[in-house]
């Protein structure tokens with residue numbers, strides 16, 4: 001299913017929860033809506049689901065108008081499935097009945113599925129690896145198993161659009177990683193378009209074809225995970241997604257002089273023109289490195305966090321705090337004077353050039 005959101009605003013009284021939202025979701029596309037708490041992610045999902053209507057602008061699905069300020073199609077009349085953070089299972093229904101329910105009631109159930117509802121229940125239970133637990137009640141399931149039931153219930157009627165609101169946030173870290181893979185596999189098998197709301201950038205980067213970064217009710221940037229991570233166009237995207245240090249300085253073409261220090265020149269070929277215009281260089285913690293040789297930007301270490309395969313340092317540089325992630329082979333201590341460098345091979349080099357630099 002294709003979906004278009006055109007010039008949508010949503011106001012609650014005088015508060016603008018969504019401002020001038022324009023977005024296209026292609027057939028089969030996996031779109032992540034990423035942003036901090038309160039930025040309007042759920043509000044946008046509710047408009048797509050049909051729980052609410054826009055204050056202005058309109059929403060189209062498969063080239064049909066489904067919502068504007070005066071009219072909206074209710075959820076049951078849209079060919080969608082939904083998965084919520086809270087699982088939303090019914091306590092009195094066992095696993096099989098949860099999955100059977102939408103198959104009996106979904107308005108868009110295809111003629112092919114109608115005579116084979118039990119077969120479809122089995123098929124979907126196998127997809128989410130729950131075929132041995134069909135008779136269990138929700139109170140007899142773990143968090144991960146409950147989330148699998150919620151996923152199975154949403155995909156059973158083969159909806160054309162699957163809406164997911166922070167579906168993994170109540171699971172522990174290990175289960176979340178496992179469920180990411182399962183959601184990716186389900187996407188490949190079902191070929192449904194997915195809109196996936198999250199505030200976790202690693203989840204969005206790992207799964208989505210396209211990421212929509214939101215802040216304060218507005219879209220900041222839309223792009224592939226690589227574009228959003230490597231070429232942020234706003235300082236918000238650079239710091240929220242890449243956790244970048246926003247380093248002040250002077251640009252001359254693609255060369256950057258941190259804090260206007262003429263002796264230190266960084267290659268900023270990959271930095272977008274929007275950030276150059278603000279005299280900023282977005283350096284992610286893994287793009288910087290520390291040494292004792294005095295040809296970098298001088299700073300003092302103020303915090304050290306050992307993380308196993310790397311160490312996270314906080315460094316005070318010209319009154320600002322920078323974060324650098326460095327491997328464990330060189331260790332520095334709090335109070336130590338260090339020099340911060342941009343890793344040479346980070347930007348704009350071809351693979352063979354990188355190797356030369358790395359192994360020279």
Ligand SMILES: Nc1ncnc2c1ncn2[C@@H]1O[C@H](COP(=O)(O)OP(=O)(O)OP(=O)(O)O)[C@@H](O)[C@H]1O
Nearest residue numbers: 012015017035036037038039040041042043044199
């Ligand atoms: N019914 C409502 N009435 C008034 N304000 C609302 C209403 N629903 C949401 N808001 C406000 O709109 C803003 C966006 O809310 P929304 O739930 O979309 O944010 P979110 O990005 O999903 O946040 P979270 O990640 O915390 O769930 C918030 O400031 C919220 O307080």
